[in-house]
Amino acid sequence: MYEDSWYSFVPEVPQKKAPSTSQGSSHRRRESLLQQPNGANSNEPIEPLGDLIEEAGPSNDPPEPTLTRRAKSYSDFYHVVRAQLSKDAAKKRRRKRKDRSLEALMVEKPEDDLPSRATPPDVSPTDQLLEASQQEFSVYRDQLAMTERHLDTLIDDTNGALRLLETLASSFHAVETQTSSFQAQCDDLLSEERRLQKLADEVGTDLHYYAYLDGVTRRLNAPGASRLVDHQNFAEILTNTDACITFMAQHPTYRDAESYLARYQSSLTKALHLLESGFTNYLERISSEISKQIASTQSEAARHALAYGRFEELVLEADGLISNVQKVICSCYDQFGYPIAGQNFDYYSNTAVNIFASYSDVRDRDLKPVTQHDLEAFRKEVKEINVETASRNFIKQCYERSFDETSLFTKVFSVEPQFSTDTRSAYAALKAHQKALVNAANVSPIATTIQSALHSAELPTICNLLGWITNEYLLLEYDEEESRYVIHYQELTARLLMEHLWPFTDTAFENEITKSISKHVVAPESLKITPVVNGVVTSNAHPIAKRALELLSMYDQAMPKERSQKSSPVIFRIVHETILALQRAETRLKANKTPNPDPDPDLFMIKNLLILKNELVSLEIGDIRSQADAMQHFGQIWDTLSPQNWMGLFRGILGGTLSLGGWLTPAAKPAAAVAPTNGGNQNQVQDASEKLDELLRQSIYAFTQRWGGFLHAAQSGKRSARSLGDVEKELDERLLTAFGGQPEVVAKLKEAIDINAEAQKELGGGGAKGGVR
The missing domain is CATH 1.20.5 (Single alpha-helices involved in coiled-coils or other helix-helix interfaces)
Incomplete structure (x- = not known):
């Protein structure tokens, strides 16, 4: 089998013109296709085609077999070959589109129409x-x-x-x-x-x-050297001189370094003196104008505008002088007035202190009419209204003026002094020159004026004023922002309270303690336990105990929690002097030698000491409870006294094998005797608290032991003993009178008495005896 392309080459057969005949063109007969070209004889046999060379395909597989129609004649064979050539030409045109390399090399591909080529006559069909x-x-x-x-x-x-x-x-x-x-x-x-x-x-x-x-x-x-301070280049002189002094101090081995150092220091001193004199003279010129205008007007608004607006405008007009002054101030202090260590700090700080002093003198002299008017208005309100209202208005006025002064000071000197204990700070320099005018470092005028009026005021008035100052200026509201205004007022208030008003209030409390507690005369009619009135547990307390509760409450209102803790000397004195006063009252009650005195001395001490102790616990020396709830901490106090151990305690006491002091736990051992004093440190406060606990325990033990003996004697049926009903009735009356409306206290005491009676019964103890002290 062969592909059709094998027959794609057929030699061209030149057509021979038909010989002319006499017939017309319409009846002319075509030349026979079976006739061989070149005049060959039709009877000559046709030679077979030579061996054909197969064309290499895209693969090594044998070609697909195809069935070609067999030619019946030479004419039919020719048509078959032409059709196959057309197919091959179409395939080659398709391969042309894929051939990219021919286009790149611009090589002209030969024509595919092979039959149209002229074939040389000497080339064989095989070639x-x-x-x-x-x-x-x-x-x-x-x-x-x-x-x-x-x-x-x-x-x-x-x-x-x-x-x-x-x-x-x-x-x-x-x-x-x-x-x-x-x-x-x-x-x-x-x-x-x-x-x-x-x-x-x-x-x-x-x-x-x-x-x-x-x-x-x-x-x-030079003769006109004083005018140098008004120009900007004066700061260059200060900077260069300061650098030269530093260089000579750092290189003492250089030639004539010591001599040059002394001369440069002299030059710096001269320059600073010129600046100080120039600034002071300039302030005096301004003051001569401002002070006359302030003194001649009576309007508060006009005075304020002159004292701050006009004064600031005139001072800042000399921008060269003010910039040189600020250069000196910033050479020894930072933005908040803290000292900056340097080689020439002493030179600059001395000049700064002198400048501050001159400025304070001028401002105090210019605003003297204003401060005098404020003092007169304060004294008038004290007489016409009251001390507390007048003090509030005066503090507000002084705070506003202090804020204005601080703002002006900051603009002039480019420094805002903050509180500092450093003696070299700007705050210390301003505080050393305190005048009548209130400023950031001078709150003495406020304290002096207010204290002069509060000396004759009642203690509640002082406490109310301190509480108002604390809540108004020291404590911020939840949604209040910390602006410069608020921060300045907080700083002033902190210094006013800490340096002046708190010590003044402590002294007032000390005097009141001495007057109403230490020197209080115990009247015989006050040595009673009356029934509770309207359920208020403190209503039947001794007057000394009531006054102690009032003082504790007032001090807690006036002071922040940090100052009203037990470490406060005032708290210590209140507790200590109250204990001593109650002991004096107890001694007078015990002077009555009756077997069953009324009121019971131990019950008297339990009632009053328990009220005092409960007030300390409820306040934490800070948190105040209402009087109706004054005994709500009794359970906590009772647990501290450990009543569950009382059975063993009473057995030890009655058996004579255990002392009262030895039973106390380490945290509740009796304290040493506390001597009367006007103050105390933290240890003394702790001693006073322990002394209170010790006396309370002793009173409870003595009361429950004695009434436990009465109850045991009644239960045992002794001849001289009262009946059990009478004992229980009297005990209920005494307890209900002292602790009316407090069933938990009555129940606890009865429980302790029953435990004591049971212990005496087990040990076979005798009748009731005096309380163990």
């Missing part, structure tokens, strides 16, 4: 078929040959470039080797040049520190 089948591969071979020639050319050019680069690298290496020593010499020369240049700069700089002295000395000693 023609072979040439036609290898034509496409010949084109590929030509393309590859051309590409190979291009690549060979590129390789030759690359090799040439590499050889040139190698030659250049060798040349550069040779040059570098030859110039390395020259480069080293150049580096040495450059290093030497830099060293000499640095040395020359240092020498020139050092000479500058020496050469500057003559120039600055001439300028400061």
